[in-house]
Amino acid sequence: MKTESVLAMLEAKHPGEKEYLQAVKEVLVTIEDEYNKHPEFEKHRIIERMVEPDKVVIFRVPWVDDKGNVQVNLGYRIQFNNAIGPYKGGMRFHSSVSLSTFKFLGFEQTFKNALTTLPMGGAKGGSDFSPKGKSQTEIMRFCHAFMLELWRHLGPDKDVPAGDLGVGAREVGYMYGMYKKLAQEHTGTFTGKGLEFGGSLIRPEATGFGAFYFLNEMFKREGIEIKGKTIAISGFGNVAWGAVTKAAQLGAKVVTISGPDGYIYDPDGISGDKIDFMLELRNSGQDIVAPYVEEFPGATFHPGKKPWIQKVDIAMPCAIQNELNEKDAEQLVANGVMCVVEVSNMGCTTAATDIFLEHKILYAPGKAANAGGVATSGLEMSQNAMHIQWTAEEVDRQLGIIMKNIHDQCLQYGKEKDGYVNYVKGANIAGFMKVARAMIAQGTI
Numbered sequence: 001m002k003t004e005s006v007l008a009m010l011e012a013k014h015p016g017e018k019e020y021l022q023a024v025k026e027v028l029v030t031i032e033d034e035y036n037k038h039p040e041f042e043k044h045r046i047i048e049r050m051v052e053p054d055k056v057v058i059f060r061v062p063w064v065d066d067k068g069n070v071q072v073n074l075g076y077r078i079q080f081n082n083a084i085g086p087y088k089g090g091m092r093f094h095s096s097v098s099l100s101t102f103k104f105l106g107f108e109q110t111f112k113n114a115l116t117t118l119p120m121g122g123a124k125g126g127s128d129f130s131p132k133g134k135s136q137t138e139i140m141r142f143c144h145a146f147m148l149e150l151w152r153h154l155g156p157d158k159d160v161p162a163g164d165l166g167v168g169a170r171e172v173g174y175m176y177g178m179y180k181k182l183a184q185e186h187t188g189t190f191t192g193k194g195l196e197f198g199g200s201l202i203r204p205e206a207t208g209f210g211a212f213y214f215l216n217e218m219f220k221r222e223g224i225e226i227k228g229k230t231i232a233i234s235g236f237g238n239v240a241w242g243a244v245t246k247a248a249q250l251g252a253k254v255v256t257i258s259g260p261d262g263y264i265y266d267p268d269g270i271s272g273d274k275i276d277f278m279l280e281l282r283n284s285g286q287d288i289v290a291p292y293v294e295e296f297p298g299a300t301f302h303p304g305k306k307p308w309i310q311k312v313d314i315a316m317p318c319a320i321q322n323e324l325n326e327k328d329a330e331q332l333v334a335n336g337v338m339c340v341v342e343v344s345n346m347g348c349t350t351a352a353t354d355i356f357l358e359h360k361i362l363y364a365p366g367k368a369a370n371a372g373g374v375a376t377s378g379l380e381m382s383q384n385a386m387h388i389q390w391t392a393e394e395v396d397r398q399l400g401i402i403m404k405n406i407h408d409q410c411l412q413y414g415k416e417k418d419g420y421v422n423y424v425k426g427a428n429i430a431g432f433m434k435v436a437r438a439m440i441a442q443g444t445i
C-alpha cells in the first residue's frame, strides 16, 4: 500500500469531502509500515475496501413545525463496516453536518469499536436538523419523521444507533419509540435509552468516565497522579459533563468549559452544583455557556475564544472535530501542558496532533480515549439481549476493564524505542488489525 496513491484515488472519487479525507489520511499514514509487513492485506486489497463504507443511506425528512410550516431536512446513515459485529454508532443532529462529516465519523467509529474488544461494527448517522431553539414538540415530530424512513435499515443485530452531538436521551426516546412501533418489536435497537425502557446505568457518564480511566492508565505508566492537576475542558454537553464529574471525583480541578459563544474560566474549579448547572445550560436549548457567570460570579466569560490559551496540566477537547488547531497546540505546549486527551471525535487537527507528538506530550487520540461511550453502549446491548439490568457498579467495573484493555492494545503497537508511546499509531494499528483479519476471514464480500 502506498498512502499517497490511495489518498489520490479517494480525493479524485470524493472531492471536497474534507473531514473524511483527513480521517483516512491520519490512519493510513500511521498504519502503512505495519500494513506492508503483511502481503495478505495487499492481496485482499483490504485498505481499498476498508476506506469505503459498506452502504450509505441518504433520505429526505419532511416535517411540520409549530407554526404549521413544512420543513425539509436531510437524514443520513453510513453503515461503514460490519466485519466484526452489527453496525454501531451514534446519530448527530447539527446544522453543519454533511456526507463528509458522517463518513469521517463512521470511519473512525469502525476502528474505535474494534478497540473496545466488543463485537461491534462501525456506523454513524444523523441530520442537518438543528435542535437549537426548537420546541419539545418540534423535536419529537422531527425524530418521528426521521425514523419513518430509517427504521427499515436498523435492527438489534443489524444496526444499532445511539446519541452524539445534539442527540441525547430525549431524542433517543422519540426515535426508539417510533422504531418500536414500526418494527413491532422491543429488542433495544438503540442505546442511550432511558432507564425505564432498557437503558444502561452509567451510559450517560460513560464517555467522560472512560476518558479518565484511559488517562489514568497513561499516568500510571509515568507515575503521575490525576489528583491536584488543573484541566481545561471544551464543550458543555454530555461528554464534557461526564468528564467534569469524574475529574471532581478524582480530585482534579477543571477550570474551563465552553460553547459556540465562548469559554468560561472558573479559577475555583467546576464541581458540585456547578456541574449540575451544566445540565441546566444544556436543557435551555440555547447552545450557550455565558449564563454560567451570572450564576457563579467568581468565573469569567471569554466571548468568541477557546479555552486552550489557559495554562493547565491537562487539555481535554470534548466538543467537536477540529476544535483544537496548530496555534492552540503551540500555545498549550508553550504553557507546559503535560497531557492532551482528545475526547471529541477528531477534536485535534492533524497539524495539532503532530505538534503534540513531536514534543512527546502524552497524547490520547479520540478513538481510544472516547471509546468508553460506545463500549458502554455495547454493555447496554448485552443487558438488553439478556433481558436484565446490571448495577451501576457492575457497568462501571466493566468500563474500567475495557479502557485498560484499549490502553494495552495501544501500547502493543505504539511503543517507540525511547519508551515514548505514540497512542495515535498504537490505536490505529490495533483497530485496523482486528477489522482487517475479520474481513480476510470472511472472504471478498
Ligand code: GLU
Pocket: 088, 089, 090, 091, 160, 161, 162, 163, 164, 165, 191, 345, 370, 371, 373, 374, 375, 377
Ligand atoms: N456517539 C458516540 C461515539 O462517538 C457513541 C456511539 C454509540 O454509543 O453507539 O462513539
